[in-house]
Amino acid sequence: xxxxxxxxxIVVGVLVLLLVVAIGAVYGLSALxxxxxxxxxxxxxxxxxxxxxxxxxxxxxxxxxECHGQDLGGTLLVDGMPFARVPAPNLTSxxxxxxxxxxxxxxxxxxxxxxxxxxxxxxxSAEYVILxxxxxADIVAYARTLPAVTDTLPGRxxxxxxxxxxxxxxxxxxxxxMPERAEHMPAPEKAPTREFxxxxxRLCRGCHGENLAGGPPLEPDAPPGPNLTPAGNLAGWTYEQxxxxxxxxxxxxxxxxxxxxxxxxxxGQATDTELQAMWTYLSSLEPVPTDPAL
Numbered sequence: 001x002x003x004x005x006x007x008x009x010i011v012v013g014v015l016v017l018l019l020v021v022a023i024g025a026v027y028g029l030s031a032l033x034x035x036x037x038x039x040x041x042x043x044x045x046x047x048x049x050x051x052x053x054x055x056x057x058x059x060x061x062x063x064x065x066e067c068h069g070q071d072l073g074g075t076l077l078v079d080g081m082p083f084a085r086v087p088a089p090n091l092t093s094x095x096x097x098x099x100x101x102x103x104x105x106x107x108x109x110x111x112x113x114x115x116x117x118x119x120x121x122x123x124x125s126a127e128y129v130i131l132x133x134x135x136x137a138d139i140v141a142y143a144r145t146l147p148a149v150t151d152t153l154p155g156r157x158x159x160x161x162x163x164x165x166x167x168x169x170x171x172x173x174x175x176x177x178m179p180e181r182a183e184h185m186p187a188p189e190k191a192p193t194r195e196f197x198x199x200x201x202r203l204c205r206g207c208h209g210e211n212l213a214g215g216p217p218l219e220p221d222a223p224p225g226p227n228l229t230p231a232g233n234l235a236g237w238t239y240e241q242x243x244x245x246x247x248x249x250x251x252x253x254x255x256x257x258x259x260x261x262x263x264x265x266x267x268g269q270a271t272d273t274e275l276q277a278m279w280t281y282l283s284s285l286e287p288v289p290t291d292p293a294l
Contacts, residue, residue, distance in 0.1 A: 030163035037117040038175050042103050045133035050141025063266045073149030082159030094148030105140050112174025119173035126177040130202045132187035197281025213288035224294040231287030239279045
């Protein structure tokens with residue numbers, strides 16, 4: 001009897017040791033990832049050329065106010081321990097670390113790198129990297145006119161489940177998603193043209209795929225990104241139906257678009273010219289059948 005008790009004790013001890021080693025490995029690997037410092041070539045832009053009114057429009061349509069709050073003072077994007085607690089940080093001059101510099105705006109928006117050199121999380125810089133110098137200047141000019149908001153949000157924290165996902169490489173950060181060649185685009189003329197539509201729909205690639213023919217779900221309970229080519233979900237739509245769906249979240253067949261996955265409240269603030277340009281570009285695409293795996 002004593003022999004079996006001893007053997008059971010050894011097995012339990014080994015299992016506990018393995019558990020401790022596993023927890024240590026998860027914590028160590030995730031700590032390395034979370035503490036990793038990143039660099040990028042800073043592309044100078046001139047915030048002094050920014051148009052405050054246009055910046056307010058872009059901040060709304062590009063989703064800045066949706067994540068960072070109407071006052072850009074920050075919001076708590078994720079509050080789900082033991083997974084994570086992630087704020088969309090304060091972008092006003094009331095930040096505890098002081099107002100963001102021109103370089104910090106550039107690195108954060110177009111490269112996904114925070115002021116501390118760490119990769120941002122839930123920041124679509126892989127799409128925003130294309131933003132023109134003028135668009136970025138407009139947004140920064142607008143942000144700098146807003147009242148200073150004092151930091152009250154908690155810092156970014158990942159719990160055991162989040163750290164395990166990080167250690168297993170299942171939780172990509174902004175810098176992980178950046179294209180190999182991160183090139184900004186020149187500001188096209190704001191007209192209902194294919195060129196302007198191409199520029200605007202670059203921001204849709206994160207969900208709808210590189211060729212806009214559909215993309216895989218970004219999270220377990222999310223739907224796949226629909227096919228936006230003429231062979232996909234917009235087949236048979238008119239421009240009026242497209243504009244109505246983007247502005248109200250209501251599709252021609254009566255479905256309601258979930259704003260958690262399709263940010264129509266933000267995109268719906270686009271001007272008529274912007275929506276016409278997007279439609280012109282999407283209508284001109286080569287029809288690509290939707291991947292059956294999506």
